[in-house]
Amino acid sequence: MAFANFVALLCFLTTSIFTVKGEVRRFPDTISFGVATASYQIEGAWNVSDKGESIWDRFTHTTGLIEDGSNADVACDSYHQHKRDVEMLKELGVDYYRFSISWTRILPDGFSNRLSQDGIAYYDTLINDLLAANITPYVTIYHWDHPQCLQDLGGWANPMMVDYYTDFAEVAFEAFGDRVKHWLTFNEPFVICNQWNGMTAKTPSVGMSGIADYLCGHNLLKAHAKTYHLYDDVYRPTQKGRIGWTLSTHHYEAASRSPADREAAERAMQFELGWFGHPVFSSEGDYSQILKDRVNQKSSEQGYPRSRLPEFTSEEVAYLKGTCDFFGLNHYTTYLVRMPTMALKSSKAGFEDDLGVEKFVDPSWPSSAWVKVVPWGFRNLLNWIRNSYNSPEIIVFENGFPDQGDKDDVGRINYYNGYMNALLDAMEDGCNVTAYTAWSLMDNFEWSMGYTKKFGLYHVDFNDPMRTRMPKASTMYYKSILETRTIERD
Ligand code: GAL
Numbered sequence: 399m400a401f402a403n404f405v406a407l408l409c410f411l412t413t414s415i416f417t418v419k420g421e422v423r424r425f426p427d428t429i430s431f432g433v434a435t436a437s438y439q440i441e442g443a444w445n446v447s448d449k450g451e452s453i454w455d456r457f458t459h460t461t462g463l464i465e466d467g468s469n470a471d472v473a474c475d476s477y478h479q480h481k482r483d484v485e486m487l488k489e490l491g492v493d494y495y496r497f498s499i500s501w502t503r504i505l506p507d508g509f510s511n512r513l514s515q516d517g518i519a520y521y522d523t524l525i526n527d528l529l530a531a532n533i534t535p536y537v538t539i540y541h542w543d544h545p546q547c548l549q550d551l552g553g554w555a556n557p558m559m560v561d562y563y564t565d566f567a568e569v570a571f572e573a574f575g576d577r578v579k580h581w582l583t584f585n586e587p588f589v590i591c592n593q594w595n596g597m598t599a600k601t602p603s604v605g606m607s608g609i610a611d612y613l614c615g616h617n618l619l620k621a622h623a624k625t626y627h628l629y630d631d632v633y634r635p636t637q638k639g640r641i642g643w644t645l646s647t648h649h650y651e652a653a654s655r656s657p658a659d660r661e662a663a664e665r666a667m668q669f670e671l672g673w674f675g676h677p678v679f680s681s682e683g684d685y686s687q688i689l690k691d692r693v694n695q696k697s698s699e700q701g702y703p704r705s706r707l708p709e710f711t712s713e714e715v716a717y718l719k720g721t722c723d724f725f726g727l728n729h730y731t732t733y734l735v736r737m738p739t740m741a742l743k744s745s746k747a748g749f750e751d752d753l754g755v756e757k758f759v760d761p762s763w764p765s766s767a768w769v770k771v772v773p774w775g776f777r778n779l780l781n782w783i784r785n786s787y788n789s790p791e792i793i794v795f796e797n798g799f800p801d802q803g804d805k806d807d808v809g810r811i812n813y814y815n816g817y818m819n820a821l822l823d824a825m826e827d828g829c830n831v832t833a834y835t836a837w838s839l840m841d842n843f844e845w846s847m848g849y850t851k852k853f854g855l856y857h858v859d860f861n862d863p864m865r866t867r868m869p870k871a872s873t874m875y876y877k878s879i880l881e882t883r884t885i886e887r888d
Contacts, residue, residue: 421887423822431880432534432835433487433855434496434796436541436585438470439842441500443477447516450502452543453553465850470843474858475865477520482867484527486839486856490873491880494534496795496835497524498541498585501566504573508545510565518573525577536795536835537578538644539567539625541585554591554614555604563621564628571633579639581629582795583622586646586728587674591615592749608747609706612693616708619677619718626721644726644795647671649775649782650735650757658737662755665692666735667782669753675725677710679787683719684710696752699743706747724832725783728796731768732775733757766809767800767851773816773888780824780831791830794821798837800844803852810855810872818879819888836876840867 438454445451458469476483487495502508503517528535540563544553548562567583584590591614592607604610622643629641650666652659668676668688676686684690685707693707710718736756744751763770776797783792799813814836825831841854849860855876856867879885 419887422884423819423887425822425883425885426825427883428832429825430493430833432492432494432496432536432833433490433839433876434536434835434837435476435483435498435839435842436538436543437498437500437503438473438541438543439838439844440470440474440476440483440497440840441503442470442472442475444469444471446477448506448514449500449517450506450508451546452500452502453546453549454543455502456546456549464846464848466848468843468848472865473843474840474867479865479867480520480524481527483839484524484531484533486867487528487533488531489869490839490855490877492533493880494536494580494833494835495528495839496536496538496582498538498543499570500543501540502543502545504569505545505566508547508562510569513569513573521574525574529577534580535578536580536582537570537574538582538585539570540583542590553604554617555610557617557620559617560621560624564624567625568628571629571637575633575637575639579637581639581641582643582726583625583641584618584643585795586644587615587618587622588646588670591618606747607749608696608752611749612707615673616710619674620714622678623718623721627717640723642722642724642726642793643674644728644793645671645674646728646796647779649729649732649772649779651732651775651778653734653736653758656737659735662737663735664688665753666733666755666757667786669749671783672786675783675787677715677718678720678722679725679790680719681788683715692754693752696754697747700745700747702747706752725787725790725792726795727780727783727792728837729776729779729794730797731770732763732772732779733759764809764812767847769800769813771799771813771816773820776817777820777824777827780821780829781827784824784827784829789828789830791832793833793835794831795835796837797835798853800851800853802850803841803854803857805857805868805870807870807872810870811875814872814875814879815885815888818885822885 444455458464499521504514506514525535591611626641647670650663652663665688668686672686677684694705697705738756759770763772797817799810801807801809821834838853840856841852841858844851855873857870859866
């Protein structure tokens, strides 16, 4: 028997002998646990005091494209119920709470010339209450709800957004940075640019996939880097915090071991995670060669005079590189990927056409809505990040499971059990994960799905004017993991 085969057999036997279902596994003391929410999804009070209109206010009010015709005018009413939110965080025993700032609540006109004192006071109270409860605030500066007036100027396709965004971030550092030491510039750049600037349906979008999405990405990367450097140069010396962002990705697994399918899976990873990951976390910086080559080739086949993917100058490449103090990751599910047998050709620009692979799922995977439960995909993804980006510190900022809002939410418990076991597996593989965040603290407004799907650990009664929150089975499950820092092997 070849030595490698012998080692593989030995590993298999050792794992089989020593991995017992039900065995208790302990998380290292170095990992902390939290839960997350986002301003538009929970706050409500959409026009209280001098708050300005965000793109999601306008979209939900005017398009009729939300699945149940709803909006987040009231949502969980956290603007008025935040004391109860902090109580729930204490009940759960989290180390930190990740929430976001509504741009138009603190800058009603979008620009930093006029601040809302009420808006600032709301976040001041929340932050102070969290600190008094010994819960660390993790603040997402932008979780999708930018001012409608800036969308009217082109939104993320407008290069001026780089400055407008940085001004907004600076107001947040000035107002809250004495107490907030953990910042995220953006939640899920891929979703912001791919869905909202690429596709027309269901989200506030300018359409034009294959053009607007790459413009958005380019501007957003620059806005992130400018904000990182601003914090690093001006605020970090006195405020002494950390700053990064959180990138979303599915895991893409090759459907077979064939070189073509492996190439397809790697391409899918580079188009989704690598689009924003490569310029910041790779040692060479810039967009990945795979992304540049594909969009270049497709653009020239389609008769464009230049690549639809904008280019960075070498100064910009250097300016972007390393602009995160950790690798933030949001992850929910996995796809299988294969190379199409016939090259897909389209005369029309489009992100999926540029990518040019087939994605599908194994029908035997348990699923709920768009989330297929594939814990091993999470483990493989964490290892992909470790191998591709030189073992960065990884913080998982979102992971969760949708259902109809059941209080006896066994599906969610199974999901967390599987994914948190996979997290431990990945840590044992050598992935440096220092924090894990469940999405979400409570049921809330789930974007284009309205209130038809729920991700909460706490149930919220949306028919009750008080928006009463009640624990679910998963509340108790997550609480017991946080208390004992252990989990049962699945
Ligand atoms: C993420 C998003 C969250 C939440 C979650 C569940 O992409 O950041 O706001 O909606 O998905 O779908």
